[in-house]
Amino acid sequence: MDGKRIEGNEVYALVISVSILLFAPIVVSQPIPADKSQVEAWFNGIIKPVKERGKTLNPELVEAETEPRIIKVMQGGGGEFDTITKAIESVPSGNAKFDGTAKQYGTVDSATLITESSYFVGANLNIVNSAPRPDGKTVGAQAVALRVSGDRSAFYNYKIIGFQDTLCDDRGNHFFKDCHIRGTVDFIFGSETSLYLVLIFSTREI
Template sequence: MEGKRIESSEVYVAAMCVSILLFAPVGVSQPIPADKSQVNAWFNGIIKPVKERGNTLDPELVEAETEPRIIKVMQGGGGEFDTITKAIESVPSGNTKRVIISIGPGSYKEKIRIERNKPFITFLGDPKNMPNLTFDGTAKQYGTVDSATLITECSYFVGANLNIVNTAPKPDGKMVGAQAVALRVSGDRSAFYNCKIIGFQDTLCDDKGNHFFKDCHIRGTVDFIFGSGKSLYLNTKIFVEGDPGLTVITAQARESSSEDTGYSFVHGSISGTAKNAFLGRAWKSSPRVVYAYTEMGNVVNPAGWSHNLQPERAKTVYYGEYKCTGQGANPKTREPFVKQLPDAEAQPFLVLDYVEATKWLLPSPTVPN
């Protein structure tokens, strides 16, 4: 009888394992396709609307999406407000419902901040006539991270079809405090679709939390994607502006291998007018950055990466490349501390759940009628 019980138990365990595999949420382990032409179909098959996702999403997000409120911002009349700031002020503290701020065309010169107590806000522009969110704040005036044109501290923020620009002058190497951030993302579970994020030094402060960027364009000169976020950049175009000084794309700020932060760039491209731009430099001691399936133009420095004149950091950085192409992707000229990732090591960086996206990411919003 004892032997019989063990056998039944084994059958039961096997059956449970099969059930778990069959009914587990889709997408957890489905890697991003190597073929770029298949990416959108793959993405749409996993990131479906709320009503098709069942209990796989965060309960508070499901509740928030049940009765979305739409606020129209238009210059010259026709909307509820004529500035984005006024629209944000109309959202109550402790907000629990999705608020879609539909932004009409034009240039909005505002320094915009969404505080932590106003989650579930969406900024939505028209892809055919994207609004320009502009300001000219600098580190000298506000401090670097507070110089941003748009600061999002709230969770569950979505930005779609926006030009986010810091119009401060290009640093000349002489001006003190000339760093000028266009966007700072400090809230968790935030997504950006089809946004242009434009500046020079320190363009995007990918500060903290899980973030997702798709079909975006990011432009700058030095350290123009920096911070301690954990982010997946899918089909993002990176443009490195020419500069007589140093040009560097990322300054990811992980300080220990125990910190679960880092940037993964998949199916993007790197171009520009710069020469010898670094993919990343060790601004902090243990940055983690991976480029996969990325088309790298001749703007990339043959060495690829920099330990930032601190040789000891060559032992603590995690800089990886996986199946990248183009003139700037030659692995033979890379620094010895750069990893050319094998398939198994690359996998964690090639899934949406690198940023836990199957729990919170929704499709790109569409313009309301």
């Protein structure tokens, strides 16, 4: 894994927040329509701005919304950082483990990006793990691109790319929409309860 190498021409803008800024988490009060052409309308009818949700929100989320921590990364300026590497380097010591595979850290701790807080929401981000493709001989050479361990997290328009163990959908309830997830062996695994909506799954050639 190379947690510091980002394909610069693929990442346009990033907003990371440990709480929800615009949208409340999904509460599936209506069945997901079997007709795919109706899914987008169903989604738009359920997702509402936080201000419109009022007392239906979890109190922990309401508390988190009062002082959200936001990191903005934009290549052309306008954010706090112009690269994700600089944003990562701004994180205090104690969160400074990057660069490693399952052999060094174990599978679940080898991820390029790990989200452990509940109500994490991310959008428009490419997470590419550069651990080598499996050769069937090297033990522990794989590494995770994304591990999600917080509850009620949501991901929109992500590209999550690796070889073995690409997405560790670890614990909690998660929502993925319009995401592209690519890998080879066990490229999605974990003990989660998640909803995957309008996704592209693909396998990488070995």
